[in-house]
Amino acid sequence: KIREDFYYRIHVFAIRLPPLRERRDDIPLLVDHFIRQLAASSPRSGLESPHIDGIARDTLDVLVEYHWPGNVRELRNAIEHATVLASGDRLSYFDLPPEVRGASNVDLTACGLTSEQAQEKDRILQALRQVGGNRTKAATALGTSRVTLWKKISRYGIQI
Secondary structure (H helix, E strand, C coil), X not given: CCCHHXXXXXXXXXCCCCCHHHCHHHHHHHHHHHHHHHHHHCCCCCCCCCCXXXXXXXXXXXXXXXXXXXXXXXXXXXXXXXXXXXXXXEECHHHCCHHHHHCCCCCHHHHCCCHHHHHHHHHHHHHHXXXXXXXXXXXXXXXXXXXXXXXXXXXXXXXX
């Protein structure tokens, strides 16, 4: 709690900054800014994180719909999370943090996936990330064969 006399010393001019959930039009601009900022600060060589060119439209819609209790800081962290986990050059729904994905009302059938397929794709992506993209180790971790995993990677369009 701030001392009352100190508050009145600094409270010469008040600026009201509404929470992010009340400024949904700002979210696409902030997302673009954070993607550029993170791309500028991350290395782009070898097997390190890929260069992210943008975000899929349906993924941006999910971000706009989310309630953002942590405001801009939470949005930045979500974009950083997605950037680190991205398997391609554009952020997708499956790159978002689980709490953001779980709060969305995205119709996964619009992405061509049932909810079970989306969960399976998510599990495959997580397994691949945990083993550094090694398909054999990912297949073992998932309890499936390499051939089955390869087919699912191809079916879901997962880029390694």
